[in-house]
Amino acid sequence: MLPMQLEPVAAVLPPAIAAIVVCLLLARTRRGRAHGAPITAGWEGIAVAAGLALAIGLLRGWPGFPPANVHSWPLFIACAAILPAAVAEARLGWLLTLSSLLIVAALPMLLTVPLRTWNMQQAAMWFAVFGISWIAIILASRSTAARLPLATMPAWAGALAVTGYIIADPVTAKHHGFILVGAGMAAGIVGLARLRWGDRIRVTPVAIAIAAIIPALLLLAHVMTDNLPAIGLLPLVAAPFAPWLLWPLRHHPRTVAIASFVLSAAVAAVALALVHAPEPSPVGW
Numbered sequence: 001m002l003p004m005q006l007e008p009v010a011a012v013l014p015p016a017i018a019a020i021v022v023c024l025l026l027a028r029t030r031r032g033r034a035h036g037a038p039i040t041a042g043w044e045g046i047a048v049a050a051g052l053a054l055a056i057g058l059l060r061g062w063p064g065f066p067p068a069n070v071h072s073w074p075l076f077i078a079c080a081a082i083l084p085a086a087v088a089e090a091r092l093g094w095l096l097t098l099s100s101l102l103i104v105a106a107l108p109m110l111l112t113v114p115l116r117t118w119n120m121q122q123a124a125m126w127f128a129v130f131g132i133s134w135i136a137i138i139l140a141s142r143s144t145a146a147r148l149p150l151a152t153m154p155a156w157a158g159a160l161a162v163t164g165y166i167i168a169d170p171v172t173a174k175h176h177g178f179i180l181v182g183a184g185m186a187a188g189i190v191g192l193a194r195l196r197w198g199d200r201i202r203v204t205p206v207a208i209a210i211a212a213i214i215p216a217l218l219l220l221a222h223v224m225t226d227n228l229p230a231i232g233l234l235p236l237v238a239a240p241f242a243p244w245l246l247w248p249l250r251h252h253p254r255t256v257a258i259a260s261f262v263l264s265a266a267v268a269a270v271a272l273a274l275v276h277a278p279e280p281s282p283v284g285w
Contacts, residue, residue, distance in 0.1 A: 010058040011178030015186035018051030019044075023193035023201055030200040042205025045085025048186045049209040053078035055182050059175045066108075073109040074179075074216050080105060081212035088142060088205040095208070099138050102212060103131045109216065134215050140240040141211040145204035150253050151243035151260035152203050153191030156210055158265030159235035159242075160184030166272045167221055167232065176221045183210055188261075195253055211240065231271050238267035 022044055056075045063072030080102045087094040103110075110130060114123040145152040164180030187210060193201045218233050242264040249256040 007059060007175070008178050008181070011055045011175070012182040012185050014054040014058070015048055015051035015182045016189060018047040018054075019186040019189040019193075019206075022047035023190060023197070027193065027197040027200050042085045042088040042202065042208070044190060044202055045088055045205025045207075045209035046082050048183075048190070048206050049078055049081040049085050049213065051186060052081075052179065052183055052209075052213055055179055059178065070109050070112045071220060073106060074213070074220065077102065077106055077109075077216045078213050081209050084138065084212050085205045085209035088145075088208040089202065095138070095142065096135070099135055099212065103134050106216060110219070130219070137215060137236055137240060138208060138211045141207040142204055144240045144243055145207040148243045148247070148250060148256070148260075149194060149203045150191075150250070151246055151256045152207050152240075153187045153194060154257045154261035155243045155264035156207065156239045157184045157188035157191060158261040158263070159239040159268040160187065160210075160214065162265045162268040163218070163232065163235045163272060166269075176217045179217055180214065183214060186210075191257060195257060207240070231274050234271035235264075235268035238264050238271075242267055 026043060053075055056078055060072065060075060063069065063075060065076070067073055067076065084095055084098040084102060087098060107127065110127050111123050114126050118126070141152070144155075160180045161184035164177045164182075164184060167177040167180070187206060190201065190203060190206045194203055215233075215236060218236060221232065243256075243260045245263065246256050246259050249259060
């Protein structure tokens with residue numbers, strides 16, 4: 001295990017470095033590409049998902065497969081998120097199929113706690129509601145990134161930075177908070193690269209990667225696990241949807257980027273200001 005002082009560094013640096021490296025490489029290799037030309041793979045999202053997987057692995061260590069503890073699942077979800085990120089701009093059917101497979105593969109994680117106190121019918125209904133919401137966040141992220149690319153990454157950066165900062169304490173979900181900050185840092189870097197190099201940097205794969213990974217982390221930080229109340233899930237909604245409020249500003253790149261960051265961070269801050277972590281439950285995930 002890492003020394004406590006190095007945990008924030010191990011969580012933030014891998015996704016941030018991955019975002020920097022992939023953006024620099026793509027800005028160079030795509031220099032002569034015609035505007036709007038199709039791109040076969042979402043390398044930006046692949047790199048960020050891999051960076052987040054590495055960060056989780058550094059914090060948690062290798063859990064073995066299949067994971068025996070529910071807190072070991074995020075590493076494998078981050079690895080699996082590479083697939084929908086890779087097809088982020090392909091046909092919608094590919095994205096739906098791979099995202100659905102990811103969520104179905106996470107079934108043991110999602111049902112570990114509900115099956116302790118609920119019957120199978122109640123647990124199945126809960127899984128359906130959360131699973132559909134998870135896919136909706138992924139699809140909303142794709143739609144927002146396609147139509148408002150300059151606002152998408154700042155929105156994720158703001159929501160994740162605020163959420164991660166607030167929950168990154170020992171009483172709630174320290175490791176989850178660090179990872180959220182790392183994801184927000186990567187989103188911010190990709191957003192700046194998009195402003196600098198324009199269409200050479202695609203934000204949709206990164207939005208898909210983040211939307212596929214973060215719900216699992218926030219779910220594990222929920223009140224049933226590390227005592228993050230349900231309102232702490234609100235930033236998941238703020239990030240893909242808040243930029244639409246800035247549609248009139250879409251032709252002003254820097255303005256919409258800054259406004260999107262502030263708006264999404266504000267929504268997250270208001271939601272999380274209402275979070276009062278209870279005492280840790282003796283029974284957790």
